[in-house]
Amino acid sequence: MAIRDKLSGNEAVAVAMKQINPDVVAAFPITPSTEIPQYFSTFVANGEVETEFVPVESEHSAMSACISAAAAGARTMTATSANGLALMWEMLYIAASCKTPVVLTVVNRALSGPINIHNDHSDTMGSRDSGWLQFYGENNQEAYDNLIMALKVAEHPEVSLPAMNCYDGFITSHAIENIELLEDEKVKAFVGDYNPEQFLLNSKNPVAVGPLSMPTHYFEQKRQQAESMRKAKDVIIEVSKEFEALTGRKYDLFESYKLDDAELAIVVIGSTAGTAKYVVDQLRNQGVKAGLLKIRIFRPFPAEEMAEALKDIKVVAVLDKCDGFSGKGAPVFNEIRSALYDYETKPKMVNYVYGLGGRDVRTNDIEKVYNDLLAILESGKVEDPYRYLGVVEE
Structure with missing residues (x-):
């Protein structure tokens, strides 16, 4: 008991x-x-x-x-x-x-x-x-x-x-x-x-x-x-x-949340997944085919399994709570994109660095990401794959 x-x-x-x-x-x-x-x-x-x-x-x-x-x-x-x-x-x-x-x-x-x-x-x-x-x-x-x-x-x-x-x-x-x-x-x-x-x-x-x-x-x-x-x-x-x-508690290398028929998806690590799941539910109620992949194991990196889970989704946003300072995306984004490289079908991808130093991440922030994904889905183009979420730009 x-x-x-x-x-x-x-x-x-x-x-x-x-x-x-x-x-x-x-x-x-x-x-x-x-x-x-x-x-x-x-x-x-x-x-x-x-x-x-x-x-x-x-x-x-x-x-x-x-x-x-x-x-x-x-x-x-x-x-x-x-x-x-x-x-x-x-x-x-x-x-x-x-x-x-x-x-x-x-x-x-x-x-x-x-x-x-x-x-x-x-x-x-x-x-x-x-x-x-x-x-x-x-x-x-x-x-x-x-x-x-x-x-x-x-x-x-x-x-x-x-x-x-x-x-x-x-x-x-x-x-x-x-x-x-x-x-x-x-x-x-x-x-x-x-x-x-x-x-x-x-x-x-x-x-x-x-x-x-x-x-x-x-x-x-x-x-x-x-x-x-x-x-x-x-x-x-x-x-x-x-x-x-x-x-009775099920764990795997990662959690797939409403991914089976998703057209849009977010990849995320940690507590932000709870906020994102709420937004996914709201979007589903509006008829938007949104989903989420929450990484549980980052090392060893389950590249093949995650690529299989994401390869048929049309647009994916990877959220990184860390900047890679490479000029070409943050760590989780680069791992995910590399995992998908050899697949003939793969999603269009965009990276968001977010929440640095404890910056709050609210439902409206996650909604913005999904709205951006919808825009990419409609246009078929990713004009800027390296983005920041919630930073004050001057």
């Missing part, structure tokens, strides 16, 4: 961590993720978990401690945001290349400067090629569920890669919503015990973690790391199906 509660996204994630009872959590506070280690340290102090909680002097130290603990065979977790993730940058690559399945909750926040504590996706989009799995949640329920599934995927012997559980700062992290929690014993049974095949404290099978690698071996090691990322896609699907059987 599911446990019904009202929790913020951060508290929901901390509760999931408590239910998992990891061996080590090393963390340093930064807004808006601070509440996660704060709540969890309370669980430690109250004796509700057996976790070794390591308060450190910086986020770089936090990830360093997590890598060391995971390399020693410990189930390991932490949390951060924005500048904290940036301070971990060196260690993100080391965690991935050492194949240590650390689970890091990233509460998405704009990456300075100027200094801004509100939400966009510049932090995790900047780290998208560091070798980490990336799960994105729309709401508090997904933040809780994704953490549990991300751990099981990361620790799978075919994967053994670190994973980020990402959701929107303040919008999801601090807002309180109704949520269904699993019972503690069901969470523990679902994730199982962590029994790595190789770890530093295994005296029967000595290994080295992170040694110097010369040109004779480095390339092959990177190739093996990339293959683990490819294998992760099938593991994510498998684990999501197991989770659905347990909870």
